[in-house]
Amino acid sequence: MTPADLSLTVLHAVRRAVDDGALRVDVPPRVKVERARPGGTGEYASSVALTLARPAGRSALDVAGVLKERLQGAPGILAVDITGPGFLNFTLRRDAAGDLVRVIGAAGASYGHGSALAGTVVRFADVTESRARVVTDVVVGLLRSQGADAGFGGDERIPVRPGDHLPGTLGVDAARWSLLRAAPQDRALDGPPLLVQHERNSLFRVRYAHARVRRLLVNGAQLGVRPAYETETETGYETDLHAPGLLGVLGDHPVVLLTAARHRAPDRVARHLEATADALLAFQHTVLPLGDEKPSAAHRSRLALAEAAGTVLAGGLSLLGISAPDQI
Template sequence: MTPNELSEALSAALAAAVADGTLALAADEVPRTVHVERPRQREHGDWATNVALQLAKKAGTTPRAVAEDLAGRLGAVPGIAAVDVAGPGFLNITLDAAAAGELARTVVEQGAAYGRNDAEAGTRINLEFVSANPTGPIHIGGVRWAAVGDSLARILQASGAEVTREYYFNDHGAQIDRFARSLLARSKGEPAPEDGYGGQYIEDIAEAVVAQALAAGEPDPRTLPDAEAQEVFRARGVDRMFGEIKSALHDFGVDFDVYFHEDHLHESGAVDRAVARLREAGHVFEADGATWLRTTDFGDDKDRVVVKSDGHAAYIAGDIAYYLDKRERGFDDVIIMLGADHHGYVGRMMAICAAFGDTPGKNLQILIGQMVNLLKDGQPVRMSKRAGTVVTLEDLVDAVGVDAARYSLARSSVDSSIDLDLDLLTKASNENPVYYVQYAHSRTVQVDANAEAREVRRGDAFDPATLTHETEAALVGRLTEFPRIVAQAAELREPHRVARYLEALAGDYHKWYQECRVTPYQDEEVTDTHRTRLWLNDATRQVLANGLGLLGVNAPERM
């Protein structure tokens, strides 16, 4: 019996109580789905619900009276072994072994579809993440967003959402000019400007720009007047840097559906149109020669200049136009992932959302990620051989590999800073969380191979009533939770819930492996218990693979 089937049984019991007058509720007040969850303590049963506490007041009775009536009705449902009323009216439900173990076959038969749900069905989501300036390699903070953002996209899609991964290409503004001046200076053997960029990558790109121009039969850009030379280095340097960023992300398993250029907002007139729309709504005013957006009407700490007194658009003007552009492209929810240094950005963006008549926190959602610290030999790692001042995506992948990097960055809540121990992440031991989970998957594959060698095959032999060992009950219960975990991770925008679930599942599997044999001892005869355990082994393998896939991490067959 799955949680959904149990929820349906509870709803049916409530509907029956209303129909025979036991429960004084209108028919439309009976919940269509009843939330059930795993009790923290195994001895409290397989599932628990507080639905009696939720409905009692409305029905004019006590929670315990509702719970006791439901307990009597549920006791007659096939597959339910016992129903206990606890405390003021909690229901603790125990399934019989056959009903619980049936899930193993369900998982195997559903395969890659197990865990998918429709919690976000019908929702179009624009998910913007990374969006690093094309002035240098992606640093470790951006790498965290690459891992978390891509995992979140996968989880949202598994929950039925239509997701567009978007990268905002900042090719407009002072940072690009500083980048071009840095390339030009390095190409001439001069030090970088005081406000410019350093690192070996600047020299590499500068040399590549010169070589590309000469190969195309163009003048050596170093011989051009500074203004012309800077434009060459700007155009070709940004293009080359962004190409490197896209290549590094692709190798990390992250590809975007849309690369949106900031310049487009200004060149297309999108900024002017967005400001005009807010002006029509009465949220724009003029003061001190500048154009302002009255964001204080929507909770911001101060009003914001949109067009400066010199006629140039302020940075927030691009934000206004970009948000409106996403909504006009038909996205229901706009999710933006930002670094810890953007906390002050949230209030003004939510005010922009509200000014357009949208709902902050729904139509616009902003996730703030905290810092990532790398440790090697117990000491902080702060410098990159190539970038000079920051640790980059390539540095992390070179140190631990893609799988360990993605998993370790996605397994913690973005609300907390994390310390990544590079030595730990390269260990083939249970201390290393990604190894622990991947090893569980490879162990399920080895069990399959051993079973085949002893002619233990699933076939049609499946007797879930034989799954009576306490480790089997724990493992089946954990497998049952996977769809709920995926839906919850999507709803809360928290991919780390999937990773932590996988670690718990791996732990349950390793314990089961030590206690219950799939293959018989020596000359012992193969029984349906062995075959049924093979179903459970294969169900675990499927869920581990499905979960790792949601995090963009491989499920290896050998370790």
């Protein structure tokens, strides 16, 4: 179960509570879930009960209790706990990681695309300044990835600090990253450092991480290790425990794309790709057997997780108009 799936599950619980008369409130358009904070339980939490308490004329604890009754036993949820003044905390089932990997595998580069903005029509002004044009083009793509009808020929403008688009000097990928990685209202990144193959170069890290995934898949095939997430085994569970950071960023990807579209902020996608790359690079050394170690279900599961990370990196880079090389 992804955070987006969990958000929809909680929203459906609110709607059911309203439909059966347990709550008298307007159903919100969406419900926010986030990773559980210190003092909470499980992996994710939501403050929706606190938000609904006042319009419902009830305490947040009462509202949380109503929602908990309708969330227990939902697919993908192992447990629902109420903490503090009325926070809902969610513990996901052990196979949630496997479900996530399989969802990413099925969706491919379209993982994170959705219909949350279906029915929304956005028309941007035809801009000529080079950075504004690049940013607006990417925002149009992000909006379309979430179901919106987006294009040009209108009046909306994104506030963008001007910057030179220099594909002839930097190459297409570095030129676009320099304009998109910084927030639109901030100064664009300096171009020359983006051409250096070094870990301090954020573009290099992201593209290198994707290339590492491709190499892991090739090396795995040579060792007879094929990607297959096997959560039924103890070694499959071990994968969950060894890569919580990577699982977290992969699960967050749909929310990041939707938020970037809503806020007209391609830099959020770029930053998320950096976080994904960093988590993958920290995890990569555990993926394949080392030395005399024999291939196992754990290695197949880890390779499947790495492959999912590569898919997210490729899909995100594609939305930014940047290539994802198989080797660097």
